[in-house]
Amino acid sequence: MGLVIVGFGGMGHEHFRKLEGVKELTVLGTFDVKADRQTFAQSLGTKAYPSFEAVLDDPKVAVVLLATPNDSHKDLAVAALQAGKHVICEKPVALNTAEFDEIVRVSKEADRLFMVHQNRRWDEDYLTVKRILAEGTLGKFYHLESRVLGSRGIPGDWRKIARFGGGMMLDWGVHLLDRIVFLIPGRITQVFCKLNHPTGQEVDEGFHLFLTFEGGQTALIEVETCHYQPLPLWLVLGTKGTAMIKDWSLAGGIVAQAGSEPDAKPIVAGAGLTKTMAPRTEAAEVHLPLPVVKSDVRDFYRNFVQAALGREAPLVKNDEVRRIMALMEAAFESHRQGQVVAFE
Amino acid sequence: MGLVIVGFGGMGHEHFRKLEGVKELTVLGTFDVKADRQTFAQSLGTKAYPSFEAVLDDPKVAVVLLATPNDSHKDLAVAALQAGKHVICEKPVALNTAEFDEIVRVSKEADRLFMVHQNRRWDEDYLTVKRILAEGTLGKFYHLESRVLGSRGIPGDWRKIARFGGGMMLDWGVHLLDRIVFLIPGRITQVFCKLNHPTGQEVDEGFHLFLTFEGGQTALIEVETCHYQPLPLWLVLGTKGTAMIKDWSLAGGIVAQAGSEPDAKPIVAGAGLTKTMAPRTEAAEVHLPLPVVKSDVRDFYRNFVQAALGREAPLVKNDEVRRIMALMEAAFESHRQGQVVAFE
Numbered sequence: 001m002g003l004v005i006v007g008f009g010g011m012g013h014e015h016f017r018k019l020e021g022v023k024e025l026t027v028l029g030t031f032d033v034k035a036d037r038q039t040f041a042q043s044l045g046t047k048a049y050p051s052f053e054a055v056l057d058d059p060k061v062a063v064v065l066l067a068t069p070n071d072s073h074k075d076l077a078v079a080a081l082q083a084g085k086h087v088i089c090e091k092p093v094a095l096n097t098a099e100f101d102e103i104v105r106v107s108k109e110a111d112r113l114f115m116v117h118q119n120r121r122w123d124e125d126y127l128t129v130k131r132i133l134a135e136g137t138l139g140k141f142y143h144l145e146s147r148v149l150g151s152r153g154i155p156g157d158w159r160k161i162a163r164f165g166g167g168m169m170l171d172w173g174v175h176l177l178d179r180i181v182f183l184i185p186g187r188i189t190q191v192f193c194k195l196n197h198p199t200g201q202e203v204d205e206g207f208h209l210f211l212t213f214e215g216g217q218t219a220l221i222e223v224e225t226c227h228y229q230p231l232p233l234w235l236v237l238g239t240k241g242t243a244m245i246k247d248w249s250l251a252g253g254i255v256a257q258a259g260s261e262p263d264a265k266p267i268v269a270g271a272g273l274t275k276t277m278a279p280r281t282e283a284a285e286v287h288l289p290l291p292v293v294k295s296d297v298r299d300f301y302r303n304f305v306q307a308a309l310g311r312e313a314p315l316v317k318n319d320e321v322r323r324i325m326a327l328m329e330a331a332f333e334s335h336r337q338g339q340v341v342a343f344e
Numbered sequence: 345m346g347l348v349i350v351g352f353g354g355m356g357h358e359h360f361r362k363l364e365g366v367k368e369l370t371v372l373g374t375f376d377v378k379a380d381r382q383t384f385a386q387s388l389g390t391k392a393y394p395s396f397e398a399v400l401d402d403p404k405v406a407v408v409l410l411a412t413p414n415d416s417h418k419d420l421a422v423a424a425l426q427a428g429k430h431v432i433c434e435k436p437v438a439l440n441t442a443e444f445d446e447i448v449r450v451s452k453e454a455d456r457l458f459m460v461h462q463n464r465r466w467d468e469d470y471l472t473v474k475r476i477l478a479e480g481t482l483g484k485f486y487h488l489e490s491r492v493l494g495s496r497g498i499p500g501d502w503r504k505i506a507r508f509g510g511g512m513m514l515d516w517g518v519h520l521l522d523r524i525v526f527l528i529p530g531r532i533t534q535v536f537c538k539l540n541h542p543t544g545q546e547v548d549e550g551f552h553l554f555l556t557f558e559g560g561q562t563a564l565i566e567v568e569t570c571h572y573q574p575l576p577l578w579l580v581l582g583t584k585g586t587a588m589i590k591d592w593s594l595a596g597g598i599v600a601q602a603g604s605e606p607d608a609k610p611i612v613a614g615a616g617l618t619k620t621m622a623p624r625t626e627a628a629e630v631h632l633p634l635p636v637v638k639s640d641v642r643d644f645y646r647n648f649v650q651a652a653l654g655r656e657a658p659l660v661k662n663d664e665v666r667r668i669m670a671l672m673e674a675a676f677e678s679h680r681q682g683q684v685v686a687f688e
Contacts, residue, residue: 010610014617123614142542142570150621151586151599151629152608159620171620190682192536194554194562198486198583208554208564210538212682218538220552225620226486228586228599228629231575239542242495242572248613255495255572264496266354269592270467271641273358276503276515276569277494285495285572297615338534338556340683 001025001086001305002060004049006076007068008032008041009157011090015065015117016044022298024305025063031055052076056083063308065117066090069158070165074099077114081106086113086308088301092174095165097325104318113308118316119297120175121182125245127293129234133183135291137254138238144183145220146176149230153199160201167203168223169195169328176221178324180211187214187344193331198226209331214344245290254288345369345430345649346404350396350420351412352376352385353501355434359409359461360388366642368649369407375399396420400427407652409461410434413502414509418443421458425450430457430652432645436518439509441669448662457652462660463641464519465526469589471637473578477527479635481598482582488527489564490520493574497543504545511547512567513539513672520565522668524555531558531688537675542570553675558688589634598632 001024005012008030019027029047031054032038038048049055055064056079064080065088066073074094080087081103093116094100107114120126133141158164159171181188190212195204206224213219222231232252234245241256264278299315306312330341345368349356352374363371373391375398376382382392393399399408400423408424409432410417418438424431425447437460438444451458464470477485502508503515525532534556539548550568557563566575576596578589585600608622643659650656674685 010617010619014610119615121615123616125614140542142540148618148621150618151601151624152605152620152622155607155619168620192554192684194556196486196562198484198581208562210536210552210554212538218540218552224581226583227581228601228624229579229588231579235573235575237542237568237571239570244573257495257572261496263499266358270469271463271465271639272467273354274492274494275354275499276496276512277492278496280495280572295615338684338686340536342682 001062001308002028003063003065004028004055004058004061005030005065005067006032006052006055007066007090008037009067012067015067016046018298019301022301025301028058028061052079056080056085062086063088070170071095071163074103077103078106081110081112081114084110084112087115088304089114089116091116091118092165092170092325092328093321094325097322097329100322100325104322113304113314114318115304115307115314115316116318116321117300118175118178118321119300120179121316122295122297122300123179124293124295125233125248125250126179127295128245128250128290129236129243130183131291131293132236132243132254137241137256137288138236138243139240141217141236141238143218143220143237144180145222145235146180147222147231147233148172148176149222149224149227151226151228153225154201154203154205160203162202168206168225169204169331172223173207173209173221173328173331174324176223177327178320180219180221181323184213184217184219185215188212188327189214189343191327191330191334191341191343193334195335207331207335243290250290250292252290254290256286256288258284258286260284345406345652346372347407347409348372348393348399348402348405349374349409349411350376350399351410351434352381353411356411359411360390362642363645366645369645372402372405396423400424400429406430407432407648414514415439415507418447421447422450425454425456425458428454428456431459432648433458433460435460435462436509436514436669436672437665438669441666441673444666444669448666457648457658458662459648459651459658459660460662460665461644462519462522462665463644464523465660466639466641466644467523468637468639469577469592469594470523471639472589472594472634473580473587474527475635475637476580476587476598481585481600481632482580482587483584485561485580485582487562487564487581488524489566489579490524491566491575491577492516492520493566493568493571495570495572497569498545498547498549504547506546512550512569513548513675516567517551517553517565517672517675518668520567521671522664524563524565525667528557528561528563529559532556532671533558533687535671535674535678535685535687537678539679551675551679587634594634594636596634598634600630600632602628602630604628
């Protein structure tokens, strides 16, 4: 299938490079409103379409891939679907569920596939956590923490601007939440969220988000852009062990119980003693490596083609995407009200 | 002043050892309802009073130190105060603010000093955080996290029993909250708390507690007893740097901005790219040691004597202790309701 990339910034170029390894899709060209990006595309030997309309008018184009700022997704997607194109769209797909519902309605009317690029479902850190939970190494799972922390602030482009869909909830929250709900099944009963704006940006520069699931499990999701000493990407807590993934290189491991041990002896801790927080003895714990899962994010594109041809179900389903959009709306609402929002 | 230690378990013995270095107070003896502890006290060469009444009847006893389970503090304190003794009491002083108010009322009526052993105000990790905030190294402070995490569960004594005042909020929460409010001034506007019971105990085995202050600063307090890979004791986030204290040995440091740097280059992170979360360049950050503060927890006892003699104000004030009790009640209420509680 012929594909054109619309929006040729960082993500557009990343798609361009990734698609080189996907034989089912042929990049016919790109389009961007900025002249320097048009020139850049031509320098890579690909066609720079003169306008978005020219992309839609080209009958060789079966797929439009949208990698433009978040506020433009809806209008561009609707136009492309109505022009008979299948659409791959960057995340977050829309600024609210109402916009998203309109896209999905048009997709059904036009009988064209609309699929959101939730590429981080192919993150190996996340897939490794999924395997750890499936293997049950940690005993009964009760809490997890998922963090992405940086110190460089929000880049000085549209990501800082509210009306373009900027802010860390829409940028990173959308990924972290999309992964969490595949790790913890069931309804989300409570959403508590606190956004922060340490350097005074109009969009959220970071947040703490606390979720409670109907099974009683909880999750803490944290994103920061003003954090100079990052905590681990993942912590997964079970009754018999804890898994930690420190960073994108998948450093980390599992520490688990190895049999019981006698009542702890108090240790000196600061100005007092503690028996409760005494460390385990070495004999009573075992250190295990992470059961690392390998993945290929290009499976996203391959599945897209098969789904467009009606041969496979899409791996990223629109009802899943909608649920995460609604969850982000609940998080914004929780912050605004200073209250817990009952979600599902 | 002559002092008797009532309750000669772990904390009672710890007081006994600490008081050896305090010339202003003389340990006249101990009392415990358990025979083996009476024998143990005698083996240390101190007198084992035959009953609590015998302690109160002894005119040489000016101070009663209560290191008994939490549910017994109120009745013992009231009796001691009414017998004309000054009282040092272990924390948490009472199971609720109503009990506490009664003790304070009796203390005023009897004109005797009642002071709670908030020993962790002398913790060097906490005092170091206090100095970091005072020195302003981190720029504008906006968030901190205080954690105490262990994996051995709750010790199998009264700490597991609700009616004895067990559970991690009353055991550790009382300390961590008592320190937090000296680090972040002003009213606490919102309290969100989620207790956990991973191994099914009747008391809380751990919790996440999220506080919002009137100045907009936030704090996350976490205690766990089923956590096998502890996070740092402290994280302090400012606009220009982050301080981390890893453990009780005061390992850790400060990472701070060293000038601005050009727009980040995207890095590969899992299945995607990120510009926002690219690390700082080495030239753009500076690593500083922690400004470690040293302390002597025996200053607590020395101040107690001076305060009982009317020469100094007590370092641990009853209205401070009451505020923390009310805060813990708000935390329990937040968990029970599944809601944010408006506190002050």
